[in-house]
Amino acid sequence: MPTPRIAFVCPRLAEGGVVGGAETLLRALAERVAAAGREVAFLTTCARDHVSWRNERPAGRQRIGGLEVLFFPVDEDRDTERFLRIQAVISRRCPVSDADEEAWLRNSVNSRALTDWLRERAAGFDWIVAGPYLFGLVQAAAQAAPDRTLLVPCLHDEGFAYTRAMRALFRSVAGCLFNTGPERRLAERLYGLPPESGAVVGLGLEPFEADPAAFARARGLAAPYVLYAGRREEGKGTPLLLDYLALFRQRTGEDVKLVLAGSGEVHPPAALKPHLLDAGFLPEAEKQAAMAGAAVFCHPSVNESLGIVVLESWLAGTPVLVRARCAVHLDQCRRSSGGLWFSAYPEFEEGLLSLLRRPDLRRALGDAGRAYVRREYAWPAVLGRFEDALSRFSGRRR
Amino acid sequence: MTEPSFQIGADAALAEQAMAEIRAAVARKQALGAYRDARIARAEQSNLAQLQDDEAFLRYYLECLRQAVFVDINDFEIRERRRLGSGLLVLAKRALWKILKFYTYRLWSQQNQVNGLLVTALEGLENRTRRRLDDLEKRLAELERETAAPCRPRE
Numbered sequence: 001m002p003t004p005r006i007a008f009v010c011p012r013l014a015e016g017g018v019v020g021g022a023e024t025l026l027r028a029l030a031e032r033v034a035a036a037g038r039e040v041a042f043l044t045t046c047a048r049d050h051v052s053w054r055n056e057r058p059a060g061r062q063r064i065g066g067l068e069v070l071f072f073p074v075d076e077d078r079d080t081e082r083f084l085r086i087q088a089v090i091s092r093r094c095p096v097s098d099a100d101e102e103a104w105l106r107n108s109v110n111s112r113a114l115t116d117w118l119r120e121r122a123a124g125f126d127w128i129v130a131g132p133y134l135f136g137l138v139q140a141a142a143q144a145a146p147d148r149t150l151l152v153p154c155l156h157d158e159g160f161a162y163t164r165a166m167r168a169l170f171r172s173v174a175g176c177l178f179n180t181g182p183e184r185r186l187a188e189r190l191y192g193l194p195p196e197s198g199a200v201v202g203l204g205l206e207p208f209e210a211d212p213a214a215f216a217r218a219r220g221l222a223a224p225y226v227l228y229a230g231r232r233e234e235g236k237g238t239p240l241l242l243d244y245l246a247l248f249r250q251r252t253g254e255d256v257k258l259v260l261a262g263s264g265e266v267h268p269p270a271a272l273k274p275h276l277l278d279a280g281f282l283p284e285a286e287k288q289a290a291m292a293g294a295a296v297f298c299h300p301s302v303n304e305s306l307g308i309v310v311l312e313s314w315l316a317g318t319p320v321l322v323r324a325r326c327a328v329h330l331d332q333c334r335r336s337s338g339g340l341w342f343s344a345y346p347e348f349e350e351g352l353l354s355l356l357r358r359p360d361l362r363r364a365l366g367d368a369g370r371a372y373v374r375r376e377y378a379w380p381a382v383l384g385r386f387e388d389a390l391s392r393f394s395g396r397r398r
Numbered sequence: 399m400t401e402p403s404f405q406i407g408a409d410a411a412l413a414e415q416a417m418a419e420i421r422a423a424v425a426r427k428q429a430l431g432a433y434r435d436a437r438i439a440r441a442e443q444s445n446l447a448q449l450q451d452d453e454a455f456l457r458y459y460l461e462c463l464r465q466a467v468f469v470d471i472n473d474f475e476i477r478e479r480r481r482l483g484s485g486l487l488v489l490a491k492r493a494l495w496k497i498l499k500f501y502t503y504r505l506w507s508q509q510n511q512v513n514g515l516l517v518t519a520l521e522g523l524e525n526r527t528r529r530r531l532d533d534l535e536k537r538l539a540e541l542e543r544e545t546a547a548p549c550r551p552r553e
Binding site: 234243244247251270302325333334336337338339343344346347350351354361364365 | 414420421427433435445447458459475
């Protein structure tokens with residue numbers, strides 16, 4: 001049997017951990033698929049920064065690790081102002097005209113060089129794996145050969161998901177590779193997709209060992225701490241975590257600190273400031289140590305398609321506390337028994353108190369979470385699901 | 399088509415069991431009024447999207463709001479960011495606030511009245527809507543029971 005050629009398409013190449021989950025996922029999957037003996041090309045843009053989308057790298061072909069990466073310039077003639085204006089309306093879930101949707105995609109991140117290259121060579125690839133869903137670039141790449149495109153959407157329940165363009169995209173491709181069951185059910189509900197058009201694959205994670213005392217020792221933390229790692233912004237729910245934790249300290253008198261890792265400004269209530277450690281962006285080893293030493297990892301976001309940091313916390317043996325409104329995190333917690341969830345402050349207070357005062361519960365939840373990730377998100381399991389999906393979609397194509 | 403090959407672990411009941419205990423503790427404390435706390439209403443400001451689809455949350459939030467409805471004009475700390483002479487400046491600000499506070503009372507009492515009326519109106523609306531919904535659900539259940547009953551042949 002000939003080795004199939006697979007093209008991965010992603011707006012940026014993940015490097016150094018300063019990127020979103022979708023980019024990390026696509027690069028890691030591409031590397032593993034290549035290492036498993038498949039012929040893989042990774043198509044991406046020359047941009048590094050997700051705000052300016054400036055072409056910072058030289059265009060062309062490079063061998064990076066075990067991956068053949070092709071860099072293409074981002075189109076520089078995009079009307080960013082118009083894009084942002086329409087995007088603001090869409091994100092509020094207000095209806096926009098077809099013309100505005102089209103203008104939104106046209107002025108999104110695009111690379112004519114990449115899509116032209118792909119269109120000319122699409123027949124040479126067995127599969128084109130593209131994502132995440134809300135970029136004009138991914139939309140255009142999917143149009144190059146929809147019958148052999150597999151979308152890795154990293155879909156969230158947000159305004160963009162409700163556009164007609166996204167509905168058309170999801171319905172046009174050969175299949176979707178979802179991260180979790182709830183993400184898949186969301187796509188089925190929004191776009192009327194039949195169950196056979198999607199498969200849950202996810203991202204593999206390597207187990208790690210970290211000294212639980214190392215982070216607290218290095219940072220001079222004498223009290224137990226709650227950790228959050230990721231972008232600090234309203235969409236991720238960090239203001240809620242700051243308000244809740246400040247109130248938790250006042251109401252319960254528990255001396256618990258909050259450690260925030262990642263990027264983005266934070267504006268904590270005055271009462272929390274002396275008990276907040278803003279660690280900023282942490283190198284991988286230090287992040288893992290911070291996770292291993294945390295009493296709880298709290299992820300207050302309601303919109304996730306996988307939640308890599310939650311899985312990493314479980315690998316560190318730390319239980320999580322998540323929002324009940326986040327279908328993905330709730331589902332992960334229920335499946336793994338690796339954490340608790342809250343819908344409003346009283347459940348947060350009671351849940352955190354239980355985790356702080358009952359080390360047996362904390363340990364049992366952390367152990368269950370670790371066993372779940374080692375079982376479901378080990379690379380052999382993920383690659384097995386990926387191969388199954390390819391076989392199934394090949395069968396449908398014939 | 400089968401679901402993906404995810405398995406539910408042996409400890410799957412552990413989190414559910416812990417959550418059941420947490421919910422029971424919350425219900426117990428709620429009945430005792432432990433969450434009637436103005437600070438909770440303020441902390442829930444980022445969680446108001448819950449109101450869209452959670453009836454229980456609305457009831458809980460209205461209860462918190464009832465505690466937060468009356469404005470406290472003294473709930474802030476007088477500070478000075480400048481290092482030089484900060485003690486004196488704080489004293490001066492405190493004295494100034496004591497003199498001027500009197501002039502805010504009228505505004506303060508009007509604001510409290512408006513807040514109180516708004517919360518009462520919201521609670522009234524909520525109660526009326528809930529009663530109407532309960533009534534409609536009861537009637538619907540009766541109708542469903544009637545239509546589900548087997549037809550008797552006419553004599």
